[in-house]
Amino acid sequence: MSGSQAMINAFDPSKAERLDDRDRETVEKRDRLLGPSYRLFYDQPFHPVSAQGVWLHDAEGRRFLDAYNNVPSVGHCHTRVIEAVTKQMSILNTHTRYLSDGVLDFAERLLDLFPSALDRVMFTCTGSEANDLAIRVAKSATGGSGIIITRLAYHGVTETIAGLSPSLGSGVPPGRDVFAVDAPLDPRQGGDVAAAFALGVEGALAEMRRQGVRPAALLVDTIFSSDGIFSDPPGFLAPAVQLFREAGGLFIADEVQAGFGRTGDRFWGFQRHELTPDIVTMGKPMGNGYPVAAMVSRRDLLDDFGKKSRYFNTFGGSNVAMAAATAVLDIIRDEGLVENARTTGDHLRNGLIALSQSHPIIGSVRGAGLFIGVELLRGGAFDRPASQETAAVVNGLRERNILISASGPNANVLKIRPPLPFGIAEADLLLSTLDSVLQTIPVA
Amino acid sequence: MSGSQAMINAFDPSKAERLDDRDRETVEKRDRLLGPSYRLFYDQPFHPVSAQGVWLHDAEGRRFLDAYNNVPSVGHCHTRVIEAVTKQMSILNTHTRYLSDGVLDFAERLLDLFPSALDRVMFTCTGSEANDLAIRVAKSATGGSGIIITRLAYHGVTETIAGLSPSLGSGVPPGRDVFAVDAPLDPRQGGDVAAAFALGVEGALAEMRRQGVRPAALLVDTIFSSDGIFSDPPGFLAPAVQLFREAGGLFIADEVQAGFGRTGDRFWGFQRHELTPDIVTMGKPMGNGYPVAAMVSRRDLLDDFGKKSRYFNTFGGSNVAMAAATAVLDIIRDEGLVENARTTGDHLRNGLIALSQSHPIIGSVRGAGLFIGVELLRGGAFDRPASQETAAVVNGLRERNILISASGPNANVLKIRPPLPFGIAEADLLLSTLDSVLQTIPVA
Incomplete structure (x- = not known):
């Protein structure tokens, strides 16, 4: 994706042949019925069928941790x-x-x-x-x-x-x-x-x-x-x-x-x-x-x-x-959700800062509460955005059943913005999975 | 109401002292909390507390025939x-x-x-x-x-x-x-x-x-x-x-x-x-x-x-x-609601045309299905809109528990646009009540 139609973390329709039959057919059906301005998230679009709290489920019964959606703010299907x-x-x-x-x-x-x-x-x-x-x-x-x-x-x-x-x-x-x-x-x-x-x-x-x-x-x-x-x-x-x-x-x-x-x-x-x-x-x-x-x-x-x-x-x-x-x-x-946003948010940001010790690509951890940005940089330099690596992290997390997205002019800021009931256990799962994903990212 | 802020069938807040205590307090509370761009309908604002089908109810248990609202298209609370x-x-x-x-x-x-x-x-x-x-x-x-x-x-x-x-x-x-x-x-x-x-x-x-x-x-x-x-x-x-x-x-x-x-x-x-x-x-x-x-x-x-x-x-x-x-x-x-809109609409328009025999103020009956306009004219002349009379009819119907509104550059067109399940019996009630109200309107 490039030029005027670029959207961060967008699915590239020219790669639809990689999808399984069901998702490819759904993508084709979208193209046949909806206006061409619609965009999907992820290299491998996500197809949820149900949700509860901070979890979404797909048709195969897999559950996905929602670390992105702010609309179901008090939790999906409350x-x-x-x-x-x-x-x-x-x-x-x-x-x-x-x-x-x-x-x-x-x-x-x-x-x-x-x-x-x-x-x-x-x-x-x-x-x-x-x-x-x-x-x-x-x-x-x-x-x-x-x-x-x-x-x-x-x-x-x-x-x-x-x-x-x-x-x-x-x-x-x-x-x-x-x-x-x-x-x-x-x-x-x-x-x-x-x-x-x-x-x-x-x-x-x-x-x-x-x-x-x-x-x-x-x-x-x-x-x-x-x-x-x-x-x-x-x-x-x-x-x-x-x-x-x-x-x-x-x-x-x-x-x-x-x-x-x-x-x-x-x-x-x-x-x-x-x-x-x-x-x-x-x-x-x-x-x-x-x-x-x-x-x-x-x-x-x-x-x-x-x-x-x-x-x-x-x-x-x-x-x-x-x-x-x-x-x-x-x-x-x-449910004390403002307090929870503070507690879990602090825990998550501290965990991300700790991760940056072993993953120097983490250039900066920003945000407040459960609205967090993690800027990925090459060599710690703000003028060397790790844009491709960020896309790889977002899609790597999605492959491991965690949903986030990215932000910023260079698309090199992980955007973590979960429903407010996101707890310490979920934050730890996000941190450990991010750790695993970052280990797969080549150091530039 | 006049000038640039005029809205047809708008409540005039300067007449709030005429309202009963409860409605006056509610109007005052609106004024205290909502932006001043909000407008209410009717000389006597309507305060519903429940609804079902083509009927709305107020706190006193009175029921009002809804001949105006198109949002609850298949009936209130379906x-x-x-x-x-x-x-x-x-x-x-x-x-x-x-x-x-x-x-x-x-x-x-x-x-x-x-x-x-x-x-x-x-x-x-x-x-x-x-x-x-x-x-x-x-x-x-x-x-x-x-x-x-x-x-x-x-x-x-x-x-x-x-x-x-x-x-x-x-x-x-x-x-x-x-x-x-x-x-x-x-x-x-x-x-x-x-x-x-x-x-x-x-x-x-x-x-x-x-x-x-x-x-x-x-x-x-x-x-x-x-x-x-x-x-x-x-x-x-x-x-x-x-x-x-x-x-x-x-x-x-x-x-x-x-x-x-x-x-x-x-x-x-x-x-x-x-x-x-x-x-x-x-x-x-x-x-x-x-x-x-x-x-x-x-x-x-x-x-x-x-x-x-x-x-x-x-x-x-x-x-x-x-x-x-x-x-x-x-x-x-x-529920055959398109068919019902045709049947009831035809019945209603025919009834309105029949009413025009005894009420020459009815200058024209327009519309299709359950989207009906009744233009009120003085002496049958399109250049003599019966604007005040139209307001009197809309408010007269509201006093008799039927809700419609008005339209047009001279605010002299009754606007009848009920939920689609509106039946023949409701149409007849609207027609007979309109007949009564028109009898109270002085012939200009």
Whole structure:
């Protein structure tokens, strides 16, 4: 895979003849029925038939450890989510143009998880829709149009948001008045991460001024995901955000991946940075697979938009979506999943750092909680990414029944982002299997 | 309500003091927690607590006949959809980057409902996302950017699609290279509906040429909804579509409201027009409330987009979404709901025409199957819309426990669009209650 259609860890359809009959036929059927934009993961696509907790199963009864999927955030097929959805589906499932207690009870509960300045919520179905709405609100509230994103950002698939997602490749038309800045540095590269990132934002602001573009939004992941998993040091976003706000723009925190306790320290990724965003967007883990997403902001920022436009999202804030999202909050609390993300995440990162002693290809271990990036480097040099080796590790783990993926501009960062109930035993299995796989990787 | 924020049949928050304590408190709580873009229906907002089939219930145990909601298309809380969703949620719910049989089985089944030229499907969560994707594909396949919509169109809420939805009001920034044409005529106004609509499209094409804009898409409802429910005569879209295609553009049929058997004659609204669209979008009724939507098109049109861009919609095409959508197709078939839409729809339209004898305010009865518009006019004159009377009828029916809404540029078209199991008895109840309500409306 190369050029504008490249996707990290994508299956190469020209190699379909290597697959067994069943998978090859399924791949052919996909090609015959689905649009050609669809991509599969892995050299050998994965074909699950059931799942439970942190495990997925294939038709041959093999079980696969899920160290990648963040949507089944409280675990695949969690009984309490299923019960909540089933119960509410049997009672009522309508929309926000009727009065409903469920949407308000959930809104209250969700807003309680935010700093008090963030006092209003709007519901969508997907993170893409939440980010799209956030951009509409930011443009309306600021009167500006300039958006800053990172160079390999991914924020979603609507036309507007695809234009803010350069990780989709050069074939996707970039949005107007969009300015890309370098992702944060790895702290091990030396230099001041916060100052370097702020410098990038300052440069983009200067370019906006030169072009006569008024700033609207700085939109970033609070743990940078597609850019290569950048998380540290805590607080590094603050100077860039301050600069951007002084220029009249708003800070949108994309919590689609970092949110809902994944970072293990607090509930939201932005809390690592000791700042309060102007707008927060969230999605994937919110309903544990039931489509529900949201945007949280402040009344004063939403007022102008609300005067100019109504907003109705047919399924957004529906009774069932709210029941699923309520169950997820209950489970995170009752099962101590933020604590577990911290404990298991620390154990896993420490284990990865220990592994780096015997496997010098492990150049850096980043992340927080159960959102972990492992950068593979040749000779420990950040300018010598071990891209092929990373692909070999991802596929080697998949052959040994563990699912992860990769990230970053050079596709050399292992992306480990399991469901939150991932425990110490699973972390140890991942570590020992990774150790075995790394032993098969030739040292460059 | 007036100006750019007007929504037909919207509750006026300044009149909240008229409500009983419980509803007033709920309205206040909404205002305190949700973004100010949210709107409620009716002078007296409706507060349902449960639903079954074509009935909704409030906390006082009153039942309300649902003659408006198209999302619970096979009936509120349909057991078979609930069972299908619950069963699949308990087994597996992942995404299209793994191989999955459910998405392919459903894709095959869905595509069987289309002319053979339409041979590929892509899944999204909402109709907004489906239309947004359709616009991205149309721009990619044509190399153009010019879009034609109708003057009061509504196609969704992403930034791109809100820009193609002038019914959201003048406060919403119109999209670039967007050209609005007049909605179709009512056949009773005289004149050739097809020729008049084609003339509008011809004018928009001339304006595109003048501005150097290349045509990309003609995007319309196949039964025009927010424009005022225009359906007839069958086939009237064909000449406009032909003109637009000759200019190099694509025809996108928005089936979010007309599709899935609602028109009672065929499965899709475009089939009334004896033409095959280039792209078809669908949403609301597809999962009976479970968020699932889709875009159907042709391989040759999707190729360019697929080469330039991957597309991944986290929840789109998930196992559970496909289970819900499969159940909906099963129910439509097994319960004869297309046939029922025709039978009940014909009965209802005939009854409405009969009512017009005693109520001359009924100026025109339009629509097909269970998608019906009743235009209220003063003195039978199309230039004297009975807008206030229409609001009085909608609210009068709501006071008598029947839910409908209104449509059109003058908000003078009753919009009747019930769940598909709506039967003759329910139609008769709607007709007799409408008769009573109309008797209370002063003749202008």
